[in-house]
Amino acid sequence: MAKKDIYKEYQDKLPEKLLEKAKEKSQDLNQKQTKEMLEKTLKEYEQRKIEPGEAAGGIAAQAIGERATQMTLKTFHVAGLSEGVSVVQGLPRVEELVETRKNPKREVCMIKPKKEFETNREKVEEIRAKIEETKAKDIAEIEEDFAEEKIIIKPDQEKMKELNLEPKEIAEKIKKKIRRTPEEVKKDKIIFKPNSSSLKSLRRYVEKTEKTRVKGVEEIERATLVEKETEEGETRYEIHTDGTNMEEILEIEEVDSKRTYSNSVPETYKVLGIEATREILYRELVKVTEEYGINKRHLLLIADALTRKGRPTPIGRHGLSGEKSSVLARAAFEEQVKHLLKAAQKGEKDPLKGIAENIIVGNPIPMGTGTVDLKIDLEQQKK
């Protein structure tokens, strides 16, 4: 038998990736050895499969929970360490992900320029400048004149040049923000007269003016250029930012929308959809739990569970646990009275299919040994 036939024999039994790998490794082996190796691979593969009735979810929870207790201790030691763009780490980050919180603490975005610009430092720097959010107060001195009820903006010439900005543009942006037309636009002076009724409201206008974004993408507080060396020894550049705004970043022409990555779960869901959310949850979970050696399949399961409803569902009262189908299981978790009364109003039925319900009632649980059941079709018997 040729080697090819041997591979063919296992085509249906082994997953494609595994077979590819086996092919690669068995290049120097003879037929008998190849067969032996594949046989062993198959055995190991079969052993690793989840059996029917196995409590995959429970095991995943324990696998993560056990490490989480260690993480609580360890996060204290890492606290205080900060360098450049750092992310929330350890247990707080896991909580953040698993609860799919709306506003994660530190949102970070890794922007990759399109392949043709990747090695061009100046070009990437240009993109960076485009992205970083600049506020009016960063480039100009803003003063208020209470006597004449005026806001005087004195742009810093050097900074203006650096960012390639014109006073007109600034005036335009501020005009949009405070909804007032400028009285005077000069190179070194822009004056607004907002017609305010009191000093307090003038102050408010000044504050608004200060916060006006004159350049860049909203929410991006800081963007840094990062050098990365590829295996071939080529230097490539990418941009890391504090804060994300995928919607706008992806609209920039030079940005490679396929490889740009944001660590924010809600934003990824908003911009890229549920499949991307699943992937991002998995990747972020791997990132925080890497050093604890959790089997990635547990994390995959979690990511699947969190996204299976077509939207990110948090674990807990407002999410997975609160959406269980069984009344008894829900009531056993939290807010018992609420669930029981609601179930009564609707006349809910509990078919006792889950774990918690069956423990409460005192039945064997439909897991492991309990999955096996004798099923006889009584109708058939009668015939």
Add this chain to the structure above:
Amino acid sequence: MEKGSIYLDGSLIGFHENPGEVAEEIREKRRRGELPKTLTVANYDNEVYINTDTGRAIRPLIIVEDGEPKLTEKHIEKIKNDEMEFQDLVKNGVVEYLDAEEEENAYIAMKEEELTEDHTHLEIHPTLSLGIPSSSNPFVEHSFSVRTAKGASMMRQAMGFYSPPSHIRTGTQGYYMFYPQKPMTGTRYDKKSGLDKRPIGQNFVVAVMPYRAYNIDDAIVFNKGSVERAMARGAYMRTYSAKERRYAAGQKDRFEIPSEEVQGYRGEDAYTHLGEDGTANPETEVKAGGVLIGKTSPPRFLEESSELAPMEEKRKEDSKTTRPNASGKVDWVMATEDEDGNRLIKVRTRRTMPPLVGDKFAARSGQKGIVGLIEDEEDLPWSESGIQPDMIFNSHAIPSRMTVGHLLEAIGSKKAALEGEKTDATPFEAETKEDLEKTLKEHGFKPTGKEVMYDGKTGKRIEAKIFVGVIYYERLEHLVSKKIRARSTGPVQILTRQPTEGRSRKGGLRIGVMERDCLVSHGASMLLQERFMDESDESLQFVCTQCGSIAMEDQIKGEKYCEACGSNDVEREKMSYTFKLLLNELKSMGIKPKIKLRDKA
């Protein structure tokens, strides 16, 4: 310049241009005796904290000025001649008390030789920087500080001399050791702190070696011979009390041996050891749950019964018994009156507690262990001179914990045993290791403390030389006999019909949520059902197939029917009692749960 703020006992009282000056002046005044000696001042950056409140630990230090201690030979001479007292030193501004906060401002020299211009204080003696328990720990300066702290905190739990008036004390519970000994290696503070007068342990001959896997980790092996010779033997005492309460209409409790007519009579045997007055005779054995003080109470509903007919007064049995797990001997009986003039009897029981496998012992240096085996004396190793150890602990307990003081104590006490004189191990000025080794050598022992030993079982020489010494061990109050428990069947809670919890209630061991999750993860469905149903609150209920509510059985008529709809179509169903309870509770909420039955497969 910014003004500094001044705080008195934590509350802001004012500001000052130069807070450092304020602190300095307050200190001066305190030294002159114009301010109380317990007042302390701490000066941080721009804030001055003055503390006068209670609860701060303060300690005395010699004041140093320009590198010279204020205490001179003259003072010492005067104190020796009884012309001066320690408090006079405080009054004269030679010594002052600092608290932890003011200590932060001080620069304290440990010894006089170390004094420099910068020092502000001098330690009276280096050991005064330690607390009482730590300073009674021999060779502390050789041990790791964490271990010292552990050793100091375990001293509190040691069984020893109970209390000076222990023969007439009626504490709820207490322990004492029969023959406590002075430590053979001690510190100068033992005399001052009273440890010599009221010791808390015994000197054990200790061999350091692994022993047939019976002293793995922190386990220790005991010599059965030593145990039988009353080593570390002690007793546990517990006091029970009962009162003759007065009730309405001149009714009263009565201390007596209950008669047969009394409601709840325990049977003749239960009262045999009681005296005429109803209290147990001293030195009689009392079983667990046995009667200590016989007492009867008047009937509860006196008026009702007397109205109907001249009913015979039936008193209730209300004897004081020992706890369900605590047997013992009657140690002492006391009869007195309480503040309202009611008769009050207190009975103290005593139970001898010989060391058992599972009891906890600890040395003063923080080395603790549990007895893992009480080995027959003839099987234990013996040394050249025929000495057999009282105790063997594992050598692996030493390196990672770095309790060198523990080992030095062993050599120190060994020397003390040979010389017949206590070895001084006062921190910072103890006898040196070299001195101890020299003395051991003089007596014909190896200076290292190691000895050739022979296996007690085979008689063969043990290849390695074994470190043998004498170490002072405390017996801690965690005794297995007060903790051991097991249950097959037993009492259940009334409400849930689940097993009770806790040793005193003969309870089971709880399977919690995490244990449950474990069984679920293993898919051990049947085991899970056994734990949560069969061995817990399994119950048989009747379920109405018509309306789905819980039905009932009339055992007299022998018929089953549903109270809710009157149907006789009732099935027997196994369910957990808590579930039935849940259904009841739902009904009380206004929800009607229904059970739908279906043929299984």
